[in-house]
Amino acid sequence: xxxxLALELxxxxxxxxxxxxxxxxxxxxxxxxxxxQLVEQYLAVIDRARALKxxxxxxxxxxxxxxxxxxxxxxxxxxxxxxxxxxxxxLRLQLRLERLAAMRDxxxxxxxxxxxxxxxxxxxxxxxxxxxxxxxxxxxxxxLIEAYGRITARTRPVLHxxxxxxxxxxxxxxxxxxxxxxxxxxxxxxxxxxxxxDEELRRSALASTFLAALELARQGRVExxxxxxxxxxxxxxxxxxxxx
Amino acid sequence: xxxxxxxxxxxxxxxxxxxxxxxADAIAAHVGAGDVRAALSxxxxxxxxxxxxxxxxxxxxHMQTAADLAHLLRRDREEPRxxxxxxxETLAIIAYHEPVSRAEIEAVRGVQISKGxxxxxxxxxxxxPAGRREAPGRPLTxxxxxxxxxHFGLASRRDLPGIDDLRAAGLLDPVDSALPDxxxxxxxxxx
Amino acid sequence: xxxxxxxxxxxxxxxxxxxxxxxADAIAAHVGAGDVRAALSxxxxxxxxxxxxxxxxxxxxHMQTAADLAHLLRRDREEPRxxxxxxxETLAIIAYHEPVSRAEIEAVRGVQISKGxxxxxxxxxxxxPAGRREAPGRPLTxxxxxxxxxHFGLASRRDLPGIDDLRAAGLLDPVDSALPDxxxxxxxxxx
Numbered sequence: 349x350x351x352x353l354a355l356e357l358x359x360x361x362x363x364x365x366x367x368x369x370x371x372x373x374x375x376x377x378x379x380x381x382x383x384x385q386l387v388e389q390y391l392a393v394i395d396r397a398r399a400l401k402x403x404x405x406x407x408x409x410x411x412x413x414x415x416x417x418x419x420x421x422x423x424x425x426x427x428x429x430x431x432x433x434x435x436x437x438x439l440r441l442q443l444r445l446e447r448l449a450a451m452r453d454x455x456x457x458x459x460x461x462x463x464x465x466x467x468x469x470x471x472x473x474x475x476x477x478x479x480x481x482x483x484x485x486x487x488x489x490x491x492l493i494e495a496y497g498r499i500t501a502r503t504r505p506v507l508h509x510x511x512x513x514x515x516x517x518x519x520x521x522x523x524x525x526x527x528x529x530x531x532x533x534x535x536x537x538x539x540x541x542x543x544x545x546d547e548e549l550r551r552s553a554l555a556s557t558f559l560a561a562l563e564l565a566r567q568g569r570v571e572x573x574x575x576x577x578x579x580x581x582x583x584x585x586x587x588x589x590x591x592x
Numbered sequence: 593x594x595x596x597x598x599x600x601x602x603x604x605x606x607x608x609x610x611x612x613x614x615x616a617d618a619i620a621a622h623v624g625a626g627d628v629r630a631a632l633s634x635x636x637x638x639x640x641x642x643x644x645x646x647x648x649x650x651x652x653x654h655m656q657t658a659a660d661l662a663h664l665l666r667r668d669r670e671e672p673r674x675x676x677x678x679x680x681e682t683l684a685i686i687a688y689h690e691p692v693s694r695a696e697i698e699a700v701r702g703v704q705i706s707k708g709x710x711x712x713x714x715x716x717x718x719x720x721p722a723g724r725r726e727a728p729g730r731p732l733t734x735x736x737x738x739x740x741x742x743h744f745g746l747a748s749r750r751d752l753p754g755i756d757d758l759r760a761a762g763l764l765d766p767v768d769s770a771l772p773d774x775x776x777x778x779x780x781x782x783x
Numbered sequence: 784x785x786x787x788x789x790x791x792x793x794x795x796x797x798x799x800x801x802x803x804x805x806x807a808d809a810i811a812a813h814v815g816a817g818d819v820r821a822a823l824s825x826x827x828x829x830x831x832x833x834x835x836x837x838x839x840x841x842x843x844x845h846m847q848t849a850a851d852l853a854h855l856l857r858r859d860r861e862e863p864r865x866x867x868x869x870x871x872e873t874l875a876i877i878a879y880h881e882p883v884s885r886a887e888i889e890a891v892r893g894v895q896i897s898k899g900x901x902x903x904x905x906x907x908x909x910x911x912p913a914g915r916r917e918a919p920g921r922p923l924t925x926x927x928x929x930x931x932x933x934h935f936g937l938a939s940r941r942d943l944p945g946i947d948d949l950r951a952a953g954l955l956d957p958v959d960s961a962l963p964d965x966x967x968x969x970x971x972x973x974x
Contacts, residue, residue, distance in 0.1 A: 361869060364893025407894075436962060443958045447891050448872075450954040455875035457944035459866070462850035462936045468836075469848045469856050472611035475657060475800040477813060478666045485716040487675040487683070489744045493753055495677070496684035497763025500755065503702040596833060602855050604834030605848040609856050622855050642787060643795030661796040664813050 363411035366390065368445050368452075378446045383438040384422060387415040514549055521556035522563065529570055530589065535582040599626040600634050607635070613652035675716075678709050683718060687740065687752060691722040691733035710734065718743065790817040791825050798826070804843035804933050840933040850936070864907075869900050874909060878931065878943055879955055882913040882924035890957070901925065909934065 360366040370389045371381045394412045397404050418441070421434035462468050516524075525541055532541075538561060542553045561583055564570040569589050573582045596604065602623040607614065616628045632653055636646045645658050657665065675683070685700045686692055698704050713719035722735035741748065758764050787795065793814040798805065807819045823844055827837045836849050848856055866874065873896060876888050889895055904910040913926035927940070937943060949955050 361892065362894030440958060440962060443961050444891075444893065447954055447958065448893060450949055450952075451872055451875045451879065451891055454879055454943070454945060454949070455871035458875055458878065458935055459871055461944070462853070464847065464934045464936070466857070467853040468850050468936065469605075469609035470845065471799070472609055474802045475665055476802040477797065477800060477805075479812075480666060480668045482668050482670050483673045483712075483715070484670040485675050485679075485712065485718075486672050487680050491675075491680050492684050492687070492744060493758060493761075494763055495680040496688055497758040497761075499681055499685065499701055500758065501764050503700060601832075601834035601849065602852055605852040606834075606855060608835045608846070609848050641792075643792035643797075644799045655799075657796045657800050658792065661793060664793055664797055665800045667813050669812075 363390070363408055364444060364448055366393065367411075367441070368448055371445055372449075378442065378449055381442060381445070383441060384419060386441075387419045390415055391419075513552070515552040516543075516549055516556045518556050518559055521553070521560035525557060525560045525564060526569075529564065529583075529585050532570075532584050535573060535584050538581045538583060541583075596634065596638065599623060599628070600631045600638075603628060603631040604635055607646065607653060607655050610654065613649055613654035615651050616653070619653070675712070676709070678703075678705060679712055682709050683713055683736075683740075686713070686719055686734050687736050687749060690735035690749070691725070692735075693725055693731035693733050695731060697734075787825070787829065790814065790819075791822045791829075793817075794819060794822040795826055798837065798844060798846050801845065804840055804845040804929065806842050807844070810844070838936070839938050840936070841929050841939055843929055843933065845933065866903070867900070869897065870903055873900050874904055874927075874931075877904070877910055877925050878927050878940065879946060879949065881926035881940075882916070883926075884916055884922035884924050886922060887957070888925075907934075 360369070367386060367390060370393075371378060371386055373389075374381050374385065391412055394404060394408060397408075418434060418437050422438060426434075464470060524543075528541060538557060539554070541557055542550060546553070558581070561570060561572060561581075565572050565583075569586050570583050571586050574580070603619055606619050606622045616632065619632075620626075620628045632646070632648070636648070639646045639655075643658050643661055644655055646653065646655050681701055682697055682705050685697045689696065689700065692700075694705065694710070710719065714721075718737055718740040719734050720737050722733045724730040725733050736749065740746075746752065753761070755764070794810055797810050797813045807823065810823075811817075811819045823837070823839070827839070830837045830846075834849050834852060835846055837844065837846055869892075872892055873888055876891050877883055880887065880891075885896060885901070901910065905912075907930075909928055909931035910925050911928050913924045915921040916924050931937075932939065940946070946955075953961050
C-alpha cells in the first residue's frame, strides 16, 4: 500500500486526504489517533516519493515541513509558554481530520439515499402543467372618446377663415397721413394721427399708418423718432416740407 | 386504497414510469413471472374514480390523468394591462367609422398602425373582421363587437358622443372655431 | 381504493401531470379553492404501500415510484452521471453547512476546489449561489436547491443523514471555534 501511495500522490486529494487515510489505517477513533505515528507515516510517504524522484508539489512539502516541526515540538521537553503550543497544533490537525471525515461520510450516506433517476422514478413523459397568460386589456370610456377627439383635432384639415372686417388700406393711410402731416411741426406720437373713436378699425389703422409713415420718411417728407425698441414712435413733418 | 400485492405494485410502478404505453409482455419483461393481465385489471379497478386512470388502448396499457380533469392542467391567468395609445386610438376610429379598413384607419390617425395593434383589439374581443370592401385590393374591414358595447356600457354605437359633443366637452380644443362640421364621416372613405 | 373526493382527485391529477415537484400554492392555482394541504396528506396515505408514492420534499410535492421497486425499473435506464469524490464532498459540505463560501469549503477539504466541481453541482440543479457574506471580500456563498432535496429524497435539510449528531458533536463548526482560545488561531495550515 505504501508503495502505491508513493507512486500516486496525485491520486490523493491533497495532504489532508492522505493524512485522513493514514489516520484511518490506525483503526482507532479519530479522537484517539496517534499524531506522532501519523506524522511519521506522512513523512515516510513523502520521503519515498522523493527517493523515486517523483515531482512532489509544494503543498505536500509545506505539510511535511509543518508536520516535522510539529513532531519535534511534541518530542522536545515542553517549554511553559511555547508559541504555538504543540498540543494545540496536534489538536487542530485532529479536528480538521474529524471534520473532513464527517463530510466524507455524510457524502457517502447522501449518495446512498433513494435517488431520483436511480432508485425512484418520476413519470418519464408527464403532460406538464400549463399556465396560459391572458391579458385583461383595460381602457376607460373617457380614454376612448378623448382619443377620438385627439385624432380629430390632430388630423382634420384645419381651415382658417378670416372674418370680413373693416380695414384701412395702405393707400388710405398714405392719403390721410399726407393730408395731416403738414400741421405736425412738433413731435407727435403716431397714435395722434389715427382716426378717432373707431376701435374696430384701430389695429388695422395703426398698422397701415405705420407703413405709410415709413414710406413718407423714405421720401424725406416726415421724420421718425423712437427712444428704444417698443417705445412710443414719434413723427413730425420734415423741415423741407415745413418751408414748402 | 387497499394495499396491493407485490405484482400489482410492480406493474403500477412500471406503468407510472413508462415513457409510452406498454404491452402486457413488455411489462412482464420488467416484473418477471406472474399474471400481468390480472394485475392490470386489478389496477384499473383500483384507479377507477380517482384523478389518475389506468387505461387500455388496443394491446397497450398506460396511466393518464382522468379525462374529466384535463381542464385543471391548463390554467388561465388574467393580467390587467393598459391598452397602448395606438390601441385606444385605433379602437376609437373603428368605433366611429366602422366598417373601416386598415388603410382608412391609418388615414384618419395620420400614423401607421402596427399589426399587433389590431391583434390586441381582437384578442380583447372588442374588434372583429367585418368582411371585405368591394374596392380595389378588396381590403378587409373591421368593426366593433357586442363585447365592445358591453365593456363601455353603450346600448349602441349611436350612443358614442358626436363631434359636437366632443367639442363641447373641450376634447377638440385646437380646432379653429370656424371649421365647418363636415368631413370626418366622409374623408376616411375617400382616403 | 376508497373513492376520493373531488379536491383529492384534482390534486392527484395535477401532481400526476406535473413535470416537476409542486408547492401547495402552485397546486391550488390549478385546482382552485380548498384545503390542498389536507388533500395532499390524504393522497400520501392513499398511496402508502403502493407502487407509486406521493412524497413531500421541502415545500414541494411530487409522485415517484416506490423505492423498493428500483430493481424493476433500473434496467435499460442510464444511471445518473456519477459525481467525482470532490463533487460528493463538496455537495455534502454545502448541504450540511449552507450557506457556505468557497474558502470555507476549501478549509474543510484541505485543497482548492477545482474549477469544474461547483459548475457540475450547479448544472445538476442541486446547488445555487446564495448571496454574498457581509465579511471582508464579500465572498459569494452557496446553498442547496429544492431540486437537491427532491433528488435525494429529503423532506427538508433537517433530514440530511446524521445532521443532528454532527451538529451536536460540533463537527459543523469551524476548527477555530472548537479550539480553546489561545490567540494562535491563524496557523499556516489554514492559509
